[in-house]
Amino acid sequence: MVDRLRGRRRPASQAKVQETRLRHFARETGIRKLTDITQARLERYLAARREAHGLNRAGVDRTIIRTFARWCVRMDLMAADPCQRVSPLPAPAKKPIRFLSREEAGKMLDECETDAEGGNGATVHRTMPLHTIAMIGLYAGLRLGETLALRWGDLDFAADDERGLLHVRVRDD
DSSP: OGGGOOSSSOHHHHHHHHHHHHHHHHHHHTOOSGGGOOHHHHHHHHHHHHHHHOHHHHHHHHHHHHHHHHHHHHTTSSSSOTTTTSOOOOOOOOOOOOOOOHHHHHHHHHHHHSOEEOTTSOEEOOOHHHHHHHHHHHHHTOOHHHHHTOOGGGEETTSSSSSOEEOOOOOOO
């Protein structure tokens, strides 16, 4: 059952998270036997988790419970998967992308160039690379990770007489 879970945790950590969430599920729903798991109980539990902890946590819990139920069916511990008819959780609303205005972009570049006062009152001298990183990111429309991943080999000045090309790396996730 644990081998079906995916994530960035080690298998032992994944198993612990799954075990903890299944225990929480059993405690919150009052379920003592596998045959007590019903579609109605699952839906009430997931609605309560969504209300208390948000849509993402409820979605993870639903996945863990569903994986566990399928495993139980494969091992002949349950006759049917009660999660099969549980309605899927709605997709979280996507936040609109907010772009900086020209004034905000200029202010950010100015802040990257100027010295600032540190927490202890000492002057913190900003370095040129911070300004350069911000400028490249702003003018090329890159995210911070994309900007920081740039290498000299990603710049192709010979591609066009006037502008050149900037190749952005794609992560292999």
